Amino acid sequence: MRIYAVTPISVGPAELARRQARYDALCPPGVQVELHDLGPRAPRALDTDEQVRQSEALVIEALTAAPDGFDALLPDCVLDPGVAQLAGKLPVPVLGLLRISLGWTVLTGRSTGAVARNRAIAAEIVARAEAYGWMSSLCGVEVLDLDVYAIADAGRWAVALEGAVRRLTAAGARTVVNGCSAVELPPAGPAAPVRLVDPTALALRLIAAGELR
Template identity: 60%
Template structure:
């Protein structure tokens, strides 16, 4: 299976290489993923609703111009930019669509964490578009800058604080960023949505 992906924000060569290496470490056997930068006209961070909308438009344009030979398109973003709009037009799937959908079919209510308020609002909106709002038991905001995406220690510290704010009924939390390494050994299970999405794609194949 060949997957084509684009970043939701414009990133430099170092960050693009970091993200591509992360995908190489996560893809199951028989799966390859090629990641490209969205380009300098896209936002450099998703800090406002305007950033989110501009990112979505750029991702949709990139996918409509995607090279041939790929089985599936998947944005490098847990906000699933363009996924609902392009469904039926292109062979596209979303990281949130797959990772949250897996929790839904198992009958789970989950929490989510987001870097900032704009991302938290969009996560709630995406869950509503998919019809899964009732399965989301809150979104906690980490209050971090875009640099924290590549800073494991900073993100983990923010995540630890956020986990304490979830109610006792939350046993599963989806990490609201596709490009972050998360390892947590607490009682709450923290889902790496990118890793889960890739496993589900590999297990189900492409029809």
């Protein structure tokens, strides 16, 4: 199964290569993701609602113009830009990392929290969960207050996660979805109070298990 994916921001060659290598490592057998940079017109970070909306419009444009020969399309973003707008309108499915990963936690009956790099992303995660009808299963979204460069810095992200996961656990979360598609999460210890979900890794496993054609 071949998936055509686009980043939600302009990331440049080095970060694009890092993200592609991450997909290559995470893809189960039979699944291949080909990742493309959204391009110079795209914002370089999703720090404001205006940038989130600009990114969404450009992702829709890029996925609509995707070449033939792919079995599915994918925004490389946990905010699922364009997923709802393009559903059923293109010849192949448009997959959403948040829809698949958060949907799985909802279907398994787990009370779920999420973390987000900043307030604009946190607000959009809440909006997506509300649009999908899952707000009753979402017990909160914690803001990490990190800049865009922390996405590629697993150590900084892990430090910020600690307090956020504690607060979500206290709020009743049994699962915490990491609110970024491109972050390497720290390994979970056996005594971890909650399951920390990498939305990209989980979504790829579920796509492979579902044998999407």
